[in-house]
Amino acid sequence: MSNQAEAARTALGARLRGYRKDAGFTSGRAFAHATGWQESKVSRIENGKQNVSEDDIRVWCRTTNQDEVTAELIATVRQIEELWAEWRRVLAEGAEKRQQSGLQTYKKTRHFRIWHPTVVWGTFQTPEYAEVTFHQVVGLYDIPDDAEAATAKRLERQTYLYRGERKFDVVLGEQALYSNFGGAEVMKGQLDRLLTLMRLARVNLGIIPRSAPLQVWPGNSFSMFDNRLVLVETYSAELTVTQPAEIETYTKTFALLKQSAVYGGEVRDLIWAAFQHFDRMPTQGE
Incomplete structure (x- = not known):
């Protein structure tokens, strides 16, 4: 807590x-x-x-x-x-409703700061990648299976990548490029999507290489919405942070994480290496 x-x-x-x-x-x-x-x-x-x-x-x-x-x-x-907020309570009626509620937060936010050490951020996900993750959510929390509807709501967030004066400052761990959701073809599609998104002027995508010196331990993933809200996800619950002193801690943490990240051409090299990894992987049925 x-x-x-x-x-x-x-x-x-x-x-x-x-x-x-x-x-x-x-x-x-x-x-x-x-x-x-x-x-x-x-x-x-x-x-x-x-x-x-x-x-x-x-x-x-x-x-x-x-x-x-x-x-x-x-x-x-x-x-x-x-x-x-315990996930079992939040997701009692399925995952779609939770995705819908998040849209209001996105509408109000101008500066997004995102850290995820192992998974591609939801707003950057392809439909195939997102649906696999929602099926896992359904199985873990034993909730109604609305993975397809939840995926559609998650994809609505992507409209904000192209609307208004917004900035998306996203840092992923290199493991996020390799965490296998859906198999080689799904992963190659997701990696290609990252290469496309990083070309957007409003997107600043950093990757922390697995051997990079760290200024702070990786910890849990978190999402910062301007300087007013931080959401931290654990397996059991989602923590909502609104107290200014706590938000300042996350602001400092994000800045320290960025010090370990690489950008631009180095990010493309890391993504391409991951793409080649999945390209060598046998497709399902082979």
């Missing part, structure tokens, strides 16, 4: 502790007895070590005679949840 989410949860716990003491419950044990909870649950909530459900808030406010702040505290709980 992000520092911002942890801080918000800790602050909420301290506030709930104050309400408990104001209501005359001098110990967590007494409050646990009144609510029918385990004493350990009360302690974890008050110390920001456990997420608080909306029902927990209702019980807490009712027990401490703080009903007038119930709605406010529930809103706080929902905000904390949004900072750390």
Whole structure:
């Protein structure tokens, strides 16, 4: 969980502790007895070590005679949840809806800063490459299979590569050129697509060679949208970062990653080497 989410949860716990003491419950044990909870649950909530459900808030406010702040505290709980969105919940109805919601963020953004050590960024993906990745998402999270519809929504993002005064600053790890999604033909098509996109004046594509000296450890992939939002993806959840101090950390991290990247002709050489690698690979059925 992000520092911002942890801080918000800790602050909420301290506030709930104050309400408990104001209501005359001098110990967590007494409050646990009144609510029918385990004493350990009360302690974890008050110390920001456990997420608080909306029902927990209702019980807490009712027990401490703080009903007038119930709605406010529930809103706080929902905000904390949004900072750390579990993929199983986000993708419960399939992947298309998540792709659709991302379009609004793209519409508002003028400067994109993208880091991915192992996979080609979604907006640079070919339809074939994207569909393979969405089928993997469907399988991993056991969600409705809408890979084709999700792919179509992802491809809509590409219109922003040609519209408005936007800049796309993208850094990939060299492994992204070799991570095999769909076989040799799909990969060669994806690599050719990268060669085409890097010719766009608004696209600045860097690759970090696998043996390049690093100024900072690679870490998770992340996407920066201007200086107002960072999205960080893990296997279990997507982290939303909006706190200025945390965004500044990602700004510095991206600058350090760029120091290890190569550009222009060196990028074309790396892509061509990867293309030749897949060109030598037997096609399916051979």
